[in-house]
Amino acid sequence: MNWLRKGLALILIASAAAALSGCWNRKELNEISIASAFGFDKDGGNFKVSVQLINASEIAAGKGSSSGRVPVVTVQESSGHTLFESIRAMTETTPRKIYGSHLRLLVIGEDLAREGIARLLDLLSRDHELRTDFYIVIAKGISAKDVLQILTPLEKIPSDKLYSSLVSSQRNWGVTATVDLHQLIYDLVDKGKDPVLAGLRVLGNPELGQTEMNFQSASPPAKLRYQSLAVFRKDKLVGWLNEEQSKGYNYVSGELQSTIVRLPCPEGGQLAIEIINTHHRIKGKVEDGRPRIDVRLDAEGNIGEMECAMNLQTPQSIRWLESKLDEQLENSMKSVIAQAKAYRADIFGFGSAIHRADFRAWRRLEDHWEEAFAELPVHIAVRAKIRRTGSVVESFLERMGDS
Amino acid sequence: MVSFLYPFKKLRKKTRVALALREDGGGGPVPIAGSLERSLRTVSEALGGSNDLVLRKFAIMLNRQPCQAAVVYIEGLADPTNLMESLLIDSGELQAVLAPAPGVSPLQLIREHILKIGNINGVSDYETLYHSILSGDAVILLEGETEAIAAGTGNIRDRGVTEPSTQAVLRGPREGFSETLRTNTALVRRKIKDTSLWMETRQIGEVTKTDVAIMYVKGIVDEKTVKEVMSRLDRIRIDSILESAYIEEMIEDETYTPFPTVYNTERPDAVAGGLLEGRIAILVDGTPFALVVPALFTHFFQTPEDYYHRADISTLIRLLRYICFFIALFGPSAYIAVTTFHQEMIPTPLLISVAAAREGIPFPAFVEAVLMEITFEILREAGIRLPKTVGQAVSIVGALVIGQSAVEAGLIGPAMVIVVSITAIANFVIPSYEMGISVRMIRFLYMMLAASFGLYGILIGTIVMVLHLCSLRSFGIPYMAPFAPFIAEDQKDNIFRLPRWALSTRPRYFSASNRHRQPERPRQKPGP
Numbered sequence: 026m027n028w029l030r031k032g033l034a035l036i037l038i039a040s041a042a043a044a045l046s047g048c049w050n051r052k053e054l055n056e057i058s059i060a061s062a063f064g065f066d067k068d069g070g071n072f073k074v075s076v077q078l079i080n081a082s083e084i085a086a087g088k089g090s091s092s093g094r095v096p097v098v099t100v101q102e103s104s105g106h107t108l109f110e111s112i113r114a115m116t117e118t119t120p121r122k123i124y125g126s127h128l129r130l131l132v133i134g135e136d137l138a139r140e141g142i143a144r145l146l147d148l149l150s151r152d153h154e155l156r157t158d159f160y161i162v163i164a165k166g167i168s169a170k171d172v173l174q175i176l177t178p179l180e181k182i183p184s185d186k187l188y189s190s191l192v193s194s195q196r197n198w199g200v201t202a203t204v205d206l207h208q209l210i211y212d213l214v215d216k217g218k219d220p221v222l223a224g225l226r227v228l229g230n231p232e233l234g235q236t237e238m239n240f241q242s243a244s245p246p247a248k249l250r251y252q253s254l255a256v257f258r259k260d261k262l263v264g265w266l267n268e269e270q271s272k273g274y275n276y277v278s279g280e281l282q283s284t285i286v287r288l289p290c291p292e293g294g295q296l297a298i299e300i301i302n303t304h305h306r307i308k309g310k311v312e313d314g315r316p317r318i319d320v321r322l323d324a325e326g327n328i329g330e331m332e333c334a335m336n337l338q339t340p341q342s343i344r345w346l347e348s349k350l351d352e353q354l355e356n357s358m359k360s361v362i363a364q365a366k367a368y369r370a371d372i373f374g375f376g377s378a379i380h381r382a383d384f385r386a387w388r389r390l391e392d393h394w395e396e397a398f399a400e401l402p403v404h405i406a407v408r409a410k411i412r413r414t415g416s417v418v419e420s421f422l423e424r425m426g427d428s
Numbered sequence: 429m430v431s432f433l434y435p436f437k438k439l440r441k442k443t444r445v446a447l448a449l450r451e452d453g454g455g456g457p458v459p460i461a462g463s464l465e466r467s468l469r470t471v472s473e474a475l476g477g478s479n480d481l482v483l484r485k486f487a488i489m490l491n492r493q494p495c496q497a498a499v500v501y502i503e504g505l506a507d508p509t510n511l512m513e514s515l516l517i518d519s520g521e522l523q524a525v526l527a528p529a530p531g532v533s534p535l536q537l538i539r540e541h542i543l544k545i546g547n548i549n550g551v552s553d554y555e556t557l558y559h560s561i562l563s564g565d566a567v568i569l570l571e572g573e574t575e576a577i578a579a580g581t582g583n584i585r586d587r588g589v590t591e592p593s594t595q596a597v598l599r600g601p602r603e604g605f606s607e608t609l610r611t612n613t614a615l616v617r618r619k620i621k622d623t624s625l626w627m628e629t630r631q632i633g634e635v636t637k638t639d640v641a642i643m644y645v646k647g648i649v650d651e652k653t654v655k656e657v658m659s660r661l662d663r664i665r666i667d668s669i670l671e672s673a674y675i676e677e678m679i680e681d682e683t684y685t686p687f688p689t690v691y692n693t694e695r696p697d698a699v700a701g702g703l704l705e706g707r708i709a710i711l712v713d714g715t716p717f718a719l720v721v722p723a724l725f726t727h728f729f730q731t732p733e734d735y736y737h738r739a740d741i742s743t744l745i746r747l748l749r750y751i752c753f754f755i756a757l758f759g760p761s762a763y764i765a766v767t768t769f770h771q772e773m774i775p776t777p778l779l780i781s782v783a784a785a786r787e788g789i790p791f792p793a794f795v796e797a798v799l800m801e802i803t804f805e806i807l808r809e810a811g812i813r814l815p816k817t818v819g820q821a822v823s824i825v826g827a828l829v830i831g832q833s834a835v836e837a838g839l840i841g842p843a844m845v846i847v848v849s850i851t852a853i854a855n856f857v858i859p860s861y862e863m864g865i866s867v868r869m870i871r872f873l874y875m876m877l878a879a880s881f882g883l884y885g886i887l888i889g890t891i892v893m894v895l896h897l898c899s900l901r902s903f904g905i906p907y908m909a910p911f912a913p914f915i916a917e918d919q920k921d922n923i924f925r926l927p928r929w930a931l932s933t934r935p936r937y938f939s940a941s942n943r944h945r946q947p948e949r950p951r952q953k954p955g956p
Contacts, residue, residue: 042888043881051768051882053793054786059771059779081780082787126772127779156772182780 057124061098062184064169065145066134068104072145074111075102075170076123077184084181096237097181100173108148125152128159129188131206132169132225138255138262143213149206157206160191163255163262165224167231175227175234178245187249191223194251199284199300200271201251213260216391217376220257221274224265226250258370258395266364273361276322276354277373279305285329288349294333298326298350298411309378311386316379317402324354324409334423343411350409358405369395375403457553464496464571471500474558480504481561488515488538495534500557501566507583508566514544515568535573547580559637586611592694592716594861597733604694609639609713612696616643616709619700624648630661638669639713643699648706648934648942653903657708657721672712672719679721681901686869688862689902691723698732706939722902722938724909726922728860729753734925742925750923752857756867759851760797761878761886763844767793769882785841794879796840800848801872803830808852905937929954 062077083097101118105111115123131149133142149155164172173183180186195203201223204212212220227234227247234247254266254274266274275281286298302325310317328337328346336342365372376394380387390397461467468483475481485498499515501508515538539548551557551567552575561567564582589611592604605612613627624646631637640661644654660679669675676690677683693699694716699709702720710719720727729749734742766773767782774782789796807826811819831849834840851871858864870893877885900907910918918935920926932946 051879052771054767054771054783055789057771059776059783061776079780079783081783084780084784124771127776129776154772185776 052122052124056121058119058121059127060123060125061127061182062130062132062173062187063125063128064132064134064164064173065108065137066168066170067137067140071104071106072108072111072137073102073104073170074108074115075100075173076112076115077173077182078119078123079182096176098176098183100170102170108145112148125155128155129184130191131159131161132164132172133161133222134164134169135166135262136168138163138222138257141260142257142262143260146206146210146213150210155206160188160203160205160223161209162187162191162223162225162251165226165252165255165265167227171231171235172225172227172249175231175247175249176237176239177249178240183249187225190249191251195223195280196282197284199275199281200253200268202254202271202275202280212374215374215377216394217371217378217380217387218374219259219370219372221266221372222255222257223251224253224255226252256365256368256370256372258368263368263370264364266361269357270361270364273357273359274365274372276303276324276358277305277307277320277361279303279307286326286350286353288346288353290331290333290335291345292333292335294331296328296333296335296346297330298346299329300324300326301412307373307375307378309375309380309382311379311383314386314389315402316386316390316397317404318375318378319404319406320358321406322354322358322408324350324407325412326350326409327413328411328415331420331422334420334425336423337414337418337420347409347411350411351407354407354409355405358407362403362405366399366401369399371395371398375401457555459553460551460557460569460574460576462572462574464498464569467569467576468498468500470554471557471561474554484512486516496571498569499566500561500569501581502561502564505562505564505584506566506581508579508581511543511545511566511568511579511581514542533573534570535575535577538568538570539577543577543579545579545581549578549580551576551578562637584608589615595693595695595698595731595859597731597736600733600736601695601697603696605696605711605716605718607714607716609641609711612711612716612718613641613643615696616699616703616711619696620645620703625703628658632661632664632666632675633669634665634667636668636670640669640675641711643703643709643711645703645706648704648939649708650706650938650940653722653905653938654708656903657710661710669712669714671715672710672717675710675712676719681903685896685900686866687725687897687900687907688728688860688866689723689900689907691720691727691860692717692862693720694718695732701732701735704945705934706942722905724902724905725897725907726909726911728863729858731859735928739925739927743923746923746925749857749859752854753863753867755854756851756858756864757871758874758886759847759854760801760844760871761874762883763847764793764797764875765878765882765886768879782843785843788838789841790839792879793844794875796844797848797875798872800830800840800844801851801875804848804852805868909937910935 058078059081060076061079064075064077066073066075077098077100080097080099083095101115103111103114103118105114112123133145137145150157175183177183177186180189191201191203194201202221204220204222209220209222212218226249228250229245229247231247233239234245239245239247253268254271255262256264256266272281272284275284281300281303283302284300286300288296288298290296304323306319306321308319308321310319362373371394375398376387376391379390461470464485468485472481472483480503482501482503483498484500485496487494488497489495497515499508499511549560549565551560557567557576557578560578564580564584565578566581568577568579570576586608587606589603589606591602595604603615605615617625622645626644626646628642630640630642632640642654642657642661657679661675664675664678666674666678672692676692680689682689691702699711699718699720703709707720707722710721712718729746734746737745767786771779786793791799803826807822807830811822814822830840831845835842835845855864855867858867874886874889877889881888898906898908898912906913909915910922915936917933921931921935929946933943934945936943
């Protein structure tokens with residue numbers, strides 16, 4: 026009958042729908058532990074994995090109760106030959122399955138980073154549970170596990186603090202780099218670009234930083250701080266950039282949104298200019314088989330602070346400041362390029378620029394790009410504009426000088 | 429379809445046989461006997477000697493001869509005061525008025541000269557007589573006559589025209605239908621004072637003999653639909669019609685669907701609006717709820733008030749209703765799916781809050797949701813039937829016990845309380861109670877799907893629901909019109925409610941022949 030056939034079709038469709046559904050792991054919220062950060066360290070030949078887990082019930086209990094703060098995270102660690110093993114082995118110590126979708130941060134210890142990070146990344150990119158939008162940082166001079174154990178005074182969840190301060194320092198200060206898994210793998214695969222990761226340090230006493238003293242005193246005994254960028258050649262850490270060079274890196278790679286540039290006044294003292302907008306272009310060229318790079322940077326800035334008497338009312342003075350700013354930006358960029366050449370790490374993607382410009386030449390160059398990069402001529406052209414002087418034109422310091 | 433309904437078909441046949449037994453052995457109408465005594469006895473026996481049957485015998489002087497007569501009526505249904513007054517006038521006075529008129533039968537005399545009542549019918553058989561007195565007429569029987577006179581003295585106690593309780597409005601007429609058919613048809617006629625408002629009546633119900641009026645505006649309505657409605661009504665064989673829902677169930681296109689395909693309303697203005705769109709109203713005696721057909725999905729999200737407020741706010745409110753429809757449908761199921769299958773979809777801070785709220789809850793999210801939903805349904809059902817004063821107690825207990833204590837005791841998470849409450853409130857936003865019921869029922873299905881398959885299950889369920897909705901028809905018109913099939917022109921009054929001057933045509937499906945509400949030119953958009 027028609028009905029029989031209809032019914033059969035319906036049952037078939039229903040069973041197919043049930044069987045063909047993809048993921049099949051129902052897990053209640055109180056059966057999982059949300060991991061906010063992973064830390065990878067070297068442990069002899071093995072990996073040591075530490076994970077910062079969010080203790081959700083403590084967050085809820087903290088609301089309204091005045092019993093003082095308790096740590097809302099717990100750090101667990103385990104080790105194994107492979108990463109996957111070590112993460113699963115963690116169930117030996119944690120009561121719940123670790124849930125990685127909400128990972129904010131991946132901290133890699135400096136020792137491990139010097140040996141190479143590529144093999145760590147396969148699991149992270151292969152596992153369906155992980156998203157690729159967490160940031161990767163390198164713990165400088167300290168193990169990743171110790172970094173994860175530091176408690177933070179303002180944010181309850183330390184990795185939240187690390188995540189947001191990385192984003193805000195990249196956006197407003199420009200000396201760090203926000204690199205997520207996707208970007209990192211991209212850089213590793215691209216022969217014409219080497220990766221850069223933000224460095225993370227612990228200032229103060231890491232031992233005390235793990236205790237509640239860290240959020241009970243006004244000035245915490247241990248602070249987490251992003252400092253300088255870690256330079257990689259292929260997947261191995263080869264060195265660090267200082268603050269000025271880090272800024273220079275961001276100028277060249279165009280990652281910079283805003284920062285402060287300090288300039289000397291003509292008659293002693295300093296003035297600070299806020300860069301509000303930059304526009305960069307990297308152009309590769311191959312002339313007579315020899316590669317060269319043109320970097321062009323257009324920057325716009327405002328005068329943010331002046332500690333000297335200087336007349337800003339004339340176009341000449343602004344033009345003078347602009348030329349100084351050009352010089353300053355150019356110096357930063359030159360410095361970082363020289364440093365990168367010294368490390369033989371093409372962190373700017375100049376190789377890719379050459380590749381885009383002339384792929385035949387690139388094919389010839391790519392095998393010994395490290396050497397070629399070290400001798401690559403880079404021409405820098407900076408054009409800075411000063412747009413505004415803030416809500417006053419002249420500094421009151423000038424009038425004080427008159428009286 | 430045929431084989432599936434077979435047992436029901438059989439049942440129906442049996443009922444028909446049983447009904448037929450009640451009728452007099454098929455001998456046709458029994459004529460009224462010439463003898464008054466016998467007639468009265470027959471009537472009295474037919475009604476089993478019920479004592480609300482009044483048989484008032486009297487003598488009347490007609491053509492200078494006394495004539496035995498009787499008035500028969502049911503006390504309470506009929507108010508024969510006027511009738512009696514005109515019959516029992518002083519004989520002397522009557523004689524002064526009426527000179528003997530040979531050749532005029534007493535019956536004619538009463539009919540034409542004595543009765544001061546508008547609605548008079550001749551009755552010649554008992555069946556009609558019974559129906560007349562049971563509808564509230566008073567019947568005058570005369571000795572030696574085989575015809576009786578039924579005078580319309582119907583005076584059924586009416587609740588009066590009061591404000592409709594199910595479809596209250598902020599702005600708009602506050603009159604609602606009552607239980608009397610005449611009152612209701614008059615209320616509609618008062619809105620549409622045109623000869624083209626036609627009305628056909630049927631008596632449905634072998635025992636109840638309920639009057640059913642079918643109203644439509646000739647010239648706007650699609651004749652085919654009228655014919656279809658009439659034929660469906662004529663097909664009804666049932667002993668009783670106590671409410672319009674009886675008719676609704678007998679004429680709707682598809683019984684096995686959670687969605688209503690017949691619109692009902694208590695408001696004359698809603699009926700009038702429907703009639704002017706080319707739809708058909710079915711009014712049933714004994715209930716304030718009139719049916720309007722064909723009814724499409726979108727009608728259940730519109731209220732008469734949409735047309736009484738400004739176009740912009742009406743549009744936004746309609747949009748809000750559709751949003752609420754989806755919230756009411758998917759609220760708990762989406763929560764279940766996201767918290768048990770797709771934690772990665774929630775922003776991290778929100779996930780942490782939700783996880784914190786779920787800590788220590790002993791049930792899985794699905795059980796938690798079902799518990800809360802059932803509790804809510806219990807509270808609602810309890811609240812409906814209770815007197816208003818006690819009803820408040822229910823809501824207090826509900827709010828305190830469910831909202832607070834259950835959370836404090838750690839049985840239910842606060843997030844679930846929020847989800848269930850917003851779902852419940854969103855459900856109340858849907859203007860039609862019938863559509864609200866559909867949503868309530870389907871919601872549980874979605875919760876089960878979400879608990880076993882996550883968002884994937886919800887998606888499959890949605891596809892099935894949309895397919896089903898698109899397969900429905902209401903009196904031959906696609907239920908999802910004008911969404912599917914998409915009619916661009918009818919979007920003017922669908923989710924959007926354009927200003928009145930822009931609503932120049934009627935919905936395409938209802939009014940094939942007469943589509944223009946307003947003369948096409950000049951455009952009536954108010955000038956600057």
